[in-house]
Amino acid sequence: MRATSIATVCLSGALDQKIDAIARAGFDGIELFEPDLIASYSSPEEIARRVADAGLRIDLYQPIRDVEATTPDAFARALRRAKSKFDVMRQLGVDTALLCSNVATAATDDDDVMAEQLYELAQAAADSGVRVAYEALAWGRHVSTYDHAWRIVESVDHPALGVCLDSFHILARGSDLDGIARIPGEKIFYLQLADAPRMNLDPLSWSRHHRLFPGEGDWDLVDFTGRVLDAGYSGPLSLEVFNDVFRQSQPVLTARDAWRSLARLDMQLDARTATSAPNPAVRGVSFAELQPGDVGQLELLLKMLGFARRGVHRRKDLSLWVQNEARVVVNRSLLGATTRIAAIGLDVADAEVVHRRAAALRIPRAPRDRASDEAPLDGYVAPDETIVFADGDVAGWLGEFEHPAPVEPVGITRIDHVSLVMPWQRAAEAQLFFSSLLELRRSASVDVSSDRGLMSSTALTPAAPGPGVIINVPPAPGMESMFVNHLAFTCTDIHSTLEILRARNIRTLSVPDNYYDDLLARGDLSEKAVARLRALDLLYDRDDDGEFFHAYLPAMDGVEFELVQRTHGHRGYGAVNAPVRLAALRAEASPHRYAWREGVRAAN
């Protein structure tokens, strides 16, 4: 794997904690952020020793600011300051300083003046045995593009002056990347990587609040990094990422997430040149394992939803409930106050690909109790503690369940998707977990209304139509427990499924009449079609790809069950209906309106 580095500004906490976290995550080096040095009670020599003891190098000292394009007076002051920083660098044992293009004090928009001043700076650096990497900030006063910075560095032509390429500044400006190939590799002194969500925000705020690790945002960092490597850059892949989330996270978790993002980028860079890269090829959700709040009530609900008890596990206290390809494992040995989704199985073509990736990403396998004659089935712990199994052989483990019970199916065919609420601080990491381990494709996030603010919801899509896994992130940290996970089953014909359920006295959440009046006014559906939806409390959405019908069962102590039907490859999940669903959940709090619980109680 290529050498990796990370700026200390990426992590929260004191410098010593940062160094420890970076070393433990597996990095080779750090960029030392000057304010971290200034706020440290250790001398530069002590810091250098601490870094070396942790098995790290200091790859970069950063940043030096506002040197070039200044008046002679201001330049003299800036140069004096820079020289004293070069001394500090010598004490630290670091040979490269980052110089940001002038944003504040730039007086002259004159490349020749800048070149002269940078020559003098480079000479001073060389005298101190260090070198300077010049970086164009996207909001630089006169120099804001990498090619402009390179033109100046080229004209200075001093061995102690090169460029630093930072993916954020370059991609945020939408610069043409072809110019990278024209920079000699040995003049690219440093490479900083950051990803970001696509936004229409001024680059400074965008940079300060929304940077992400590679693979967590919307940019193609494989292409970008590949171009820099192709130009002959031989230094570390280094991260400079700050955002409002990381500032609130534990440095050890952030550093681990950061390292994995580079490990994945490294894999993707290797795959550029490979003829075919191995892909786990997720086909869908093969099973969900529930930890029941009330076993009796959960199993009864499954039964009424037409699931057959396919059997009980021959060794463990598990019961398996099946309807066509929809499989729910009830783990009776896990006891909880409420029902929760303890694990999901993803149906993959090749589980070994997943396991090899996990090893490369240093994602530890979840511990599992397996007897030697049982099917191999291994999983990994997602950021919300759900175990995600790479299920390459469904038939294998199905055979471990015995004593099937009779079945009265209602037309459920498989698990459509599972929605998981991720910790606010680990939302980007969660996306990276699913994309790096399983190559699930991420769609654009949507804001979903809730009583407690906007929840950010992102679908992760396997090859099949429909989302597979949905990651929901609460509006603010600490609000995770106010939201529940849910499990959506696909029906062949949701209208007839709901009719069968009604006959069994199971009602889904009641939908307001006004909703259907509005559907009618939209004019997309006939009066008859709307009347059918209204009669069954069915929610509806459509897009260019087709239609989506869905209905919710009242919340089951912590997990919501949903029934869905999608036509013609519709890929959504009814986010537009969230306000109505919320209203329905609120109304459910008046229990006299709903027969569902009574139905279950009566059947009990």
Next chain:
Amino acid sequence: MRATSIATVCLSGALDQKIDAIARAGFDGIELFEPDLIASYSSPEEIARRVADAGLRIDLYQPIRDVEATTPDAFARALRRAKSKFDVMRQLGVDTALLCSNVATAATDDDDVMAEQLYELAQAAADSGVRVAYEALAWGRHVSTYDHAWRIVESVDHPALGVCLDSFHILARGSDLDGIARIPGEKIFYLQLADAPRMNLDPLSWSRHHRLFPGEGDWDLVDFTGRVLDAGYSGPLSLEVFNDVFRQSQPVLTARDAWRSLARLDMQLDARTATSAPNPAVRGVSFAELQPGDVGQLELLLKMLGFARRGVHRRKDLSLWVQNEARVVVNRSLLGATTRIAAIGLDVADAEVVHRRAAALRIPRAPRDRASDEAPLDGYVAPDETIVFADGDVAGWLGEFEHPAPVEPVGITRIDHVSLVMPWQRAAEAQLFFSSLLELRRSASVDVSSDRGLMSSTALTPAAPGPGVIINVPPAPGMESMFVNHLAFTCTDIHSTLEILRARNIRTLSVPDNYYDDLLARGDLSEKAVARLRALDLLYDRDDDGEFFHAYLPAMDGVEFELVQRTHGHRGYGAVNAPVRLAALRAEASPHRYAWREGVRAAN
């Protein structure tokens, strides 16, 4: 006071809760947001009855979208839908519908086509006995400015078609406001008000996430609203404000804050025409009242800081500590686990102005135990529960303290500022509290680093140089208790004050050597000046207005004490030094480094 209204979309919760909250806050009417209707289990007639029973009107039905500039086919569908909404409006008893300019389906950039279609829509509205207010969204496809919308409405010339002016869309576009005077008042069917922080963000995201109530953002809504009223608009002042904070707030609190913002706007509109508006003229902080965690330790600290016990209250269990104009009341009858700032006094020229304003804003006076022979002194509860007294007569209440003790002053002259941590959800309300009640001027917010993310810090400035009150907002809701309030005292000569304190074995927080090495490298100060700062652990900042010196005492169980000196009218408060201060606080956790606690213990 002018009639007030608010859109139901401003509040969280179910429609019934919103109506209750709006009525309780004192509004006259509502804008009914269509999704709130759709998610309601009540019929339009039932909703109309509920609104009337609450003493409200429905002033507006909103929004109708994407009607004009469409293909004949799409227009026919949109018209059919609009007609059915006009029926709903009749059932609701509302006569005006909001039509937003087309953002999505606009096919034709042709004002004549739009005018024809809008004429037909207006005719359909008239047939149903309602009217349509056309609003240019800032991100409208072809119509995005109010004057363009007005030109089309003018050419349609139909009595049932007018414009809706929304301050957000108009001010976000930076439109010339002179055109408002050219719209006849009776054609301005509706006025929507929202404030916003100055941002460089695309208008859609800006609108969706960052709207604020009037007076809480950066725009001049007095001027804007005045222009609309001058044009002859006679409808209600109506709020349409949504942001990520309100979505997480209790509807009753948000509605009250909203109503107050209009009450203040109403006062300001009146003041436009008055020759001189009464101003409470805050001159500074006259006292701070502390609820002690440990009375003995707190009083001992005050004594060592050179405060004299000016006396004990003749009736209540209060002690008053004074040094020049710096006054601290220790309330021994309030017991707390930690020390906290229970109240502050603001030295105002005319307390009656504050009390009259509070009455107009419906801010209730804080209950207070006062005997008939005691000085009148009344206050109001800020969103963080601190009581803010309008102190118009310091000498009055000073006379109630008796039995002074001797004094050994150290050069503290007055309270420079008080920093209060406000609840995250009520940050904007807190700014409005201080500006509307006390006319404190707000400076731009700055992001201050903390171990738990960026804290947003806003200075509220009286006439004197220096901030007066600082409002700090934690990075996320629920984090309030992780941050402490603090109390900063002004010194005539902070160097000599610190020297006296050292002689008394009281040390301020130790500052890293690297900080001074960096100060020296900056070249703003001589070696000697830096050496003096270093010897006294003094922090330093400067700007064009002058210099700022400050030092922190280790946290006193919940309140931080700071000593400051500002020269030549410097108005900052050392936010730039926050990372170093944080590091110092962290280091304080290793108690062997600090003599302060030992000093206090020894003196005990």
